Amino acid sequence: MQNPIRSLVYVSRSIQRMSLDDLNKLLIQARASNQATGISGVLLHHDGLFLQLMEGEPEAIELLFKKILMDRRHEAVLILVDSLRDRPRMFPDWKMGFYHFSSIEHLVGPGLIENAAHDMDKVTQLVDPDDPVTLLMATIWKANRQHFDRTPRA
Numbered sequence: 514m515q516n517p518i519r520s521l522v523y524v525s526r527s528i529q530r531m532s533l534d535d536l537n538k539l540l541i542q543a544r545a546s547n548q549a550t551g552i553s554g555v556l557l558h559h560d561g562l563f564l565q566l567m568e569g570e571p572e573a574i575e576l577l578f579k580k581i582l583m584d585r586r587h588e589a590v591l592i593l594v595d596s597l598r599d600r601p602r603m604f605p606d607w608k609m610g611f612y613h614f615s616s617i618e619h620l621v622g623p624g625l626i627e628n629a630a631h632d633m634d635k636v637t638q639l640v641d642p643d644d645p646v647t648l649l650m651a652t653i654w655k656a657n658r659q660h661f662d663r664t665p666r667a
């Protein structure tokens with residue numbers, strides 16, 4: 514393998530209810546840090562549950578995931594897929610994309626939206642039957658996409 518990418522997908526639940534302000538702070542910090550460490554991915558949030566895909570250099574993912582495991586804002590972290598392979602990134606343009614349950618959509622400010630030209634729907638075009646990361650993300654998205662939105666409302 515020339516440039517193996519480590520892709521890690523986990524679910525967790527927040528310990529206390531996180532406000533949009535809390536989520537915004539988390540994302541601003543996460544994106545700045547991910548920019549520096551070359552990590553991309555997406556974070557889904559629904560009703561206190563998180564699902565995150567992170568992808569990048571194996572060492573960078575190792576360091577970030579150690580921090581995430583110790584983060585007191587969430588618990589019950591469960592890894593769904595952890596893969597190391599020579600593959601294109603699923604979200605090269607998102608330092609950490611974010612989607613949330615649409616019922617709070619009207620409250621969301623532009624700060625939570627990243628790179629609006631790219632859309633989570635493209636995961637369905639990235640499916641490689643031999644790659645569990647692409648299968649998992651596409652399946653989750655197809656089953657739940659109607660609940661999520663990242664479009665801000667006036």
Ligand SMILES: Cc1cc2nc3c(=O)[nH]c(=O)nc-3n(C[C@H](O)[C@H](O)[C@H](O)COP(=O)(O)O)c2cc1C
Nearest residue numbers: 542543544546547563565577580581584586587609
């Ligand atoms: C659900 C969730 C997702 C997170 N995602 C990221 C992330 O993608 N990148 C990141 O740097 N920190 C992320 N964090 C925050 C890290 O756990 C940690 O607080 C942060 O990296 C600060 O580390 P530092 O104290 O070493 O600067 C996330 C935290 C939670 C609860």
